[in-house]
Structure formats: C-alpha cells, structure tokens
Amino acid sequence: MKENNSPWLAQLSRTRPEISLREHITSDVLIVGGGIAGISTLYYTLTKTNRSVVLLEARRIAHGATGHNAGYVVSEFEKPYKEIVAEYGKELADAGVASIEGAWALLDELAAVAGTDLPRETLVSWGGYRHFEQFLNKLEDTYASLGPKGFLDKVLVSDESLWLEALPEHLAALCSTVPTSVISRALETRETIYHGAIPSKTVVTNSAMLTERVLEHCLRTYPKRVRVYEHSPVHGIELNATSGMAYCGEYTIVFNEIVLATNGFEDFYIKNNAGEPIDSAFHHQVHGVVGYMTGYLTNHPPHSAAMYFYRSSSTFKDPYSAEPYFYMTRRDFKTDSHQKLISIGGPEVHLEYREKYYRDYDVAREIYDSIDIFLQAKEGVGHWQQQFRWHGLMGYTESGLRLVGREPENPLLLYNLGCNGIGILTSIYGGRTIARHLSGETVPPSIFDPKRRQQDL
Ligand SMILES: Cc1cc2nc3c(=O)[nH]c(=O)nc-3n(C[C@H](O)[C@H](O)[C@H](O)COP(=O)(O)OP(=O)(O)OC[C@H]3O[C@@H](n4cnc5c(N)ncnc54)[C@H](O)[C@@H]3O)c2cc1C
Structure with missing residues (x-):
C-alpha cells in the first residue's frame, strides 16, 4: 500500500x-x-x-x-518530568515546563496571523487508562510539573476499581469516583476496560x-x-x-x-x-520513528472531541518501544457541510540508525488494519472506510x-x-x-x- x-x-x-x-x-x-x-x-x-x-x-x-x-496540540513532554528534574535539576526543569506552557500564547499569536478560517478548536482531551501504574505516573507527573491547575476538570476513577484507595491523598483529592460506564462515556467507547480518565487541555488544528x-x-x-x-x-x-x-x-x-x-x-x-x-x-x-494514522469522514456525533487510550502496559509512550497507544480526534473538517473528520494514530515503526524514510514507501496493510481493529472495539461493528491514510517521521533526540x-x-x-x-x-x-x-x-x-x-x- x-x-x-x-x-x-x-x-x-x-x-x-x-x-x-x-x-x-x-x-x-x-x-x-x-x-x-x-x-x-x-x-x-x-x-x-x-x-x-x-x-x-x-x-x-x-x-x-x-x-x-495528528494536529493534536498538547503541552506535554516526551520525557517524564521527574526524569528531567533528575537530569537538569528542578529550577531548569520548571523553567522548561513554563516555556512550553508559555508557547500556548505563541500558538495564539501565530493562529491570529494565519487568519480566522484556520481550523482551530480548544477542547478538553480525555486520556483513558487501563493500568493503574500508567495512571498513577501520569497523575504524579502532571501534578509535580503543573500542580492542581494541570487538571482541567475532575479526574475520573472507576468505583469498581480499588484505584482511589491506592492513590496518595493529594492525588485522590483531584478525583471523582464514578461508575465505569461514566468513564466509557467520557472516552466515547463501548469498552469497559478503562478505570481512570484524566482531562487536559488540547487545541486541534491543521x-x-x-x-x-x-x-x-x-x-x-x-x-x-x-x-x-x-x-x-x-x-x-x-x-x-x-x-x-x-x-x-x-x-x-x-x-x-x-x-x-x-x-x-x-x-x-x-x-x-x-x-x-x-x-x-x-x-x-536523532532516532527515527515513523507514525501512522488513518482518517474517517462522518456526520455524527456533531461535537468535536480529543482522546487518547492507554490499552497497553508501558508506563509512558516510549519512543524506543513499538507498543502503541491510540489517540483520536474528531473535528470539523468541511465547515460548509458539517462534516467531521475522525483521525486516529498509534502504530509506529522504528527506523535503524541512519535508515532513510520515504514518504511514498510501501506500508504493510496490517499497520492500518490495527487502527480499524481498535476503532471497532471502541465503536462496535460498523463500516469504517479509511478515507485518509498517512504517515510521517518523528525524530527523537537521545x-x-x-x-x-x-x-x-x-x-x-x-x-x-x-x-x-x-x-x-x-x-x-x-x-x-x-x-x-x-x-x-x-x-x-x-x-x-x-x-x-x-x-x-
Ligand atoms: C504521525 C505523527 C503524528 C504527530 N502528532 C502530533 C500531535 O498530535 N501533536 C504534536 O504536537 N506533534 C505531533 N507530531 C509531531 C509534529 O508533527 C512535529 O513535531 C512537527 O511537525 C515538527 O516540525 P518540524 O518543522 O520540526 O519538522 P518537519 O515538518 O518534518 O519539517 C522539516 C523540514 O525540513 C526539510 N528538510 C530536511 N532536510 C533538509 C535539507 N537537507 N535541506 C532542506 N530541507 C530539508 C524537510 O523536507 C521538512 O519539510 C506528530 C508527528 C507525526 C509524524
């Protein structure tokens, strides 16, 4: 393909x-x-x-x-905050976090230059967690770097899990316990495998x-x-x-x-x-990783959304592991027809040292099929036609x-x-x-x- x-x-x-x-x-x-x-x-x-x-x-x-x-703008780092602190010290780590938080204003500035018809929506993004370790790490990292203001809304924890009891007090204070079905609803999924959901800010744009x-x-x-x-x-x-x-x-x-x-x-x-x-x-x-995405056009539901889904057990997205998490946005695509674009990414392939990346190279069908399998688990059986399939190169520094x-x-x-x-x-x-x-x-x-x-x- x-x-x-x-x-x-x-x-x-x-x-x-x-x-x-x-x-x-x-x-x-x-x-x-x-x-x-x-x-x-x-x-x-x-x-x-x-x-x-x-x-x-x-x-x-x-x-x-x-x-x-994916056009899913977030102010996160690829590297956990506590590792940045360990390597550079708290003062530089905090200054780094503040710089990237400050870049939201720079994005606004560039978007104003780009004009009012630039697609751009500010959303609450929900991150779904299936494994407690990942959930805890993400909460700790966000709290340590940004404090309680790093959470846009109450963090959701399933009352069918023992997660709330296992959280330290200051993190438990950020949470609401809810039935698992409420978490599934926030994540717009039929699956009931997620026991925690964390809200954060995102802007979706082109x-x-x-x-x-x-x-x-x-x-x-x-x-x-x-x-x-x-x-x-x-x-x-x-x-x-x-x-x-x-x-x-x-x-x-x-x-x-x-x-x-x-x-x-x-x-x-x-x-x-x-x-x-x-x-x-x-x-x-710099180490190369190719990320793959698919896009589907739909007329419903009418509201925009952004979500990521941690289904696997790796603690953070590790650029050197091929285990994917999936991320999805739904946004206005053609404003005249109220059409929405669902775009989903997750699968990645790691390049060898100095291996060249070709934008038009053959992609194994299974890579894009894996996104359909995720989508069907999430949405139920349906006919999902991939109108867009694309991939791009991410360069990771050591x-x-x-x-x-x-x-x-x-x-x-x-x-x-x-x-x-x-x-x-x-x-x-x-x-x-x-x-x-x-x-x-x-x-x-x-x-x-x-x-x-x-x-x-
Ligand atoms: C699948 C995928 C999903 C992603 N999702 C997100 C996301 O949701 N949110 C997010 O924040 N980031 C995301 N990213 C990352 C984001 O897209 C990049 O960080 C950002 O676009 C980097 O921009 P850049 O200008 O550094 O690189 P590029 O856009 O790649 O630009 C580099 C340019 O340099 C040119 N170039 C290279 N060598 C030469 C040369 N020798 N001479 C002249 N020109 C040269 C290339 O042709 C290229 O146009 C994603 C990336 C991928 C691949």
Missing part, C-alpha cells in the same frame, strides 16, 4: 508559486527546513530582529511531519495550514528581507569562525548564522573549520527533549529540531527562542540546549 494522503494537506489551499534556488546568494540567516519549526523560526526572526533570512526546503513547505501529524499561512504573511509583510526556496535541498554545510556556506546543488549560500529546522533527518554533511567536528555527533543524536539553541562547537549553527512525537508547541517555542539568540540576546541556559554526548567529548 503506497498511499500517504494526509487530510491536512488535502485541506491546504495555496496559490504561491514554487521557486527553487537558481543562483548563488548571501543572507544574514539561513534556515534549513520549512516545517512548523522552520517557519516559526522565520516569523520570529523577521519580527524580532532586522536581519535578512533565506529559507531552503528540500521538498515543499509544510509537507514533512508538519503535514502528516499545523500545515498554520505553517503555510504564517509563511504567506512573512512574504507579504517583509518582502525585502525574506526569500524562500522549495525543492532546494541542502547537501553540505561548512562553518568558519564568523560566517559559513551551505551547498544546494551547484549553488552556494553564504550566511552569518544557520538554523537547522530539519526535524533531525537530513542528507548533508557539516564541516566545522572553526572547532571540533560536528557531523557525527549531530547525526547520531535526551528525550527537543534541541533548541546554539551548537557548542560552533555558535553560528543553531538547532530547532528533534523530539517530534509531540512537537508542535515545542517547534513554535523553538522558533521564538532561536530568534532571541539571533537578536543578540543572552538566552539563559535551558533543558533544550544542545550538548555533546559524553563519549563524543
């Missing part, structure tokens, strides 16, 4: 011509990668500095992970459309300071002490600073003429956190990439932070700072 038709790209209308690089050029700043990370970086660099920017995209703007995700619209705004507002080239892959980067060169086909781009917003997967070398080698460290910092900041071996190189399973808000935060660096501001240390692996030092 070769399809990769994402509903977000189907919804994208664009009139902009596709322009490829056809000359040698210079720019203050070069951004490589035109997903939400690259375009957020572009937007904030244009609005917060007076520097000129060139952006090179290997294929088309917003057609990477940004056009192939991040590809957001990205395209923000770019259109930048091109309109700063025509003299920005140039964007598509189908223009960078294959090499050379860094000196005060400037550098990037190579794209036969053309050279001379820059003062360069930002990699490539999701972590790239086909280029980096030569550092002003410090220790960077290339090998950069490449093996740290379990996005890399945002300057490369320690050569500060002309900056990153806004990695940790892309939950990456919409962190990409936007990254864009704003990179602009602070580029404006000359001294940005305080953070959990997102790139650092070398111990064995590379």
Whole structure:
C-alpha cells in the first residue's frame, strides 16, 4: 500500500508559486527546513530582529511531519518530568515546563496571523487508562510539573476499581469516583476496560495550514528581507569562525548564522573549520520513528472531541518501544457541510540508525488494519472506510527533549529540531527562542540546549 494522503494537506489551499534556488546568494540567516519549526523560526526572526533570512526546503513547505501529524496540540513532554528534574535539576526543569506552557500564547499569536478560517478548536482531551501504574505516573507527573491547575476538570476513577484507595491523598483529592460506564462515556467507547480518565487541555488544528499561512504573511509583510526556496535541498554545510556556506546543488549560500529546522533527518554533511567536528555527533543524536494514522469522514456525533487510550502496559509512550497507544480526534473538517473528520494514530515503526524514510514507501496493510481493529472495539461493528491514510517521521533526540539553541562547537549553527512525537508547541517555542539568540540576546541556559554526548567529548 503506497498511499500517504494526509487530510491536512488535502485541506491546504495555496496559490504561491514554487521557486527553487537558481543562483548563488548571501543572507544574514539561513534556515534549513520549512516545517512548523522552520517557519516559526522565520516569523520570529523577521519580527524580532532586522536581519535578512533565506529559507531552503528540500521538498515543499509544510509537507514533512508538519503535514502528516495528528494536529493534536498538547503541552506535554516526551520525557517524564521527574526524569528531567533528575537530569537538569528542578529550577531548569520548571523553567522548561513554563516555556512550553508559555508557547500556548505563541500558538495564539501565530493562529491570529494565519487568519480566522484556520481550523482551530480548544477542547478538553480525555486520556483513558487501563493500568493503574500508567495512571498513577501520569497523575504524579502532571501534578509535580503543573500542580492542581494541570487538571482541567475532575479526574475520573472507576468505583469498581480499588484505584482511589491506592492513590496518595493529594492525588485522590483531584478525583471523582464514578461508575465505569461514566468513564466509557467520557472516552466515547463501548469498552469497559478503562478505570481512570484524566482531562487536559488540547487545541486541534491543521499545523500545515498554520505553517503555510504564517509563511504567506512573512512574504507579504517583509518582502525585502525574506526569500524562500522549495525543492532546494541542502547537501553540505561548512562553518568558519564568523560566517559559513551551505551547498544546494551547484549553488552556494553564504550566511552569518544557520538554523537547522530539519526535524533531525537530513542528507548533508557539516564541516566545522572553526572547532571540533560536528557531523557525527549531530547525526547520531536523532532516532527515527515513523507514525501512522488513518482518517474517517462522518456526520455524527456533531461535537468535536480529543482522546487518547492507554490499552497497553508501558508506563509512558516510549519512543524506543513499538507498543502503541491510540489517540483520536474528531473535528470539523468541511465547515460548509458539517462534516467531521475522525483521525486516529498509534502504530509506529522504528527506523535503524541512519535508515532513510520515504514518504511514498510501501506500508504493510496490517499497520492500518490495527487502527480499524481498535476503532471497532471502541465503536462496535460498523463500516469504517479509511478515507485518509498517512504517515510521517518523528525524530527523537537521545535526551528525550527537543534541541533548541546554539551548537557548542560552533555558535553560528543553531538547532530547532528533534523530539517530534509531540512537537508542535515545542517547534513554535523553538522558533521564538532561536530568534532571541539571533537578536543578540543572552538566552539563559535551558533543558533544550544542545550538548555533546559524553563519549563524543
Ligand atoms: C504521525 C505523527 C503524528 C504527530 N502528532 C502530533 C500531535 O498530535 N501533536 C504534536 O504536537 N506533534 C505531533 N507530531 C509531531 C509534529 O508533527 C512535529 O513535531 C512537527 O511537525 C515538527 O516540525 P518540524 O518543522 O520540526 O519538522 P518537519 O515538518 O518534518 O519539517 C522539516 C523540514 O525540513 C526539510 N528538510 C530536511 N532536510 C533538509 C535539507 N537537507 N535541506 C532542506 N530541507 C530539508 C524537510 O523536507 C521538512 O519539510 C506528530 C508527528 C507525526 C509524524
């Protein structure tokens, strides 16, 4: 099965011509990668500095992970808060959490730029838990990082379980005990396997459309300071002490600073003429995981919803384990016909080290079938026709956190990439932070700072 038709790209209308690089050029700043990370970086660099920017995209703007995700925006981390505290200390961990919470306001800002017809709904998302350990870990983690305000509503615990008695007092105080059927109703499932449900904030949106619209705004507002080239892959980067060169086909781009917003997967070398080698460290910092999703169009029920379902026993979603949890949203798709799109993700496949990902490669039918099996268990037997099937690449850093900041071996190189399973808000935060660096501001240390692996030092 070769399809990769994402509903977000189907919804994208664009009139902009596709322009490829056809000359040698210079720019203050070069951004490589035109997903939400690259375009957020572009937007904030244009609005917060007076520097000129060139952006090179290997294929088309917003057609990477940004056009192939779940559009289920949450302020969570891939790595449990207590592990972040253990590694970086409480002060930096809290500052990191606050930064990503603060990115909700940045999302609002970009959405305002994108226009009122950008699909965007704020919802209470319900997370269903079948195993107590997972439920407890999630409650503890949210409470430790955000306190009681991390819960949008009462946490639901089944009165047919012994879960409430097993919770520490401060967490039990957040809960209401209810019949299992109430939990099933919150999760809109026929299954009665979930004994706990946790409410949190989510925004459902089309991040590809957001990205395209923000770019259109930048091109309109700063025509003299920005140039964007598509189908223009960078294959090499050379860094000196005060400037550098990037190579794209036969053309050279001379820059003062360069930002990699490539999701972590790239086909280029980096030569550092002003410090220790960077290339090998950069490449093996990111591990690839392909996520798969399906979409179904429906006319009912009429309300939007967002949910995730922890059916398996792994404590947190572990990027290095193939055991899926399922996540689902139902949202307006075509406003004129009141049509809703149900989109569901969960299955993942892990790539080998440096294995290449192809957007149009053959996908085993069982991968998409597994989503139908989940949906039938949830909804009952019915005819569910997959109108959309798509997949995208998530790049995970070893740290379990996005890399945002300057490369320690050569500060002309900056990153806004990695940790892309939950990456919409962190990409936007990254864009704003990179602009602070580029404006000359001294940005305080953070959990997102790139650092070398111990064995590379
Ligand atoms: C299946 C799936 C579901 C997801 N669901 C969610 C979700 O619900 N919520 C959430 O927050 N996040 C989710 N994510 C993650 C989110 O989509 C990403 O974190 C986000 O889109 C990352 O944006 P990006 O700009 O870093 O990467 P991308 O959108 O992949 O952009 C990187 C761009 O760089 C370009 N590029 C790479 N190499 C070069 C080169 N050498 N030269 C020029 N250009 C290059 C690529 O072509 C690409 O367009 C999901 C991801 C996937 C795959």
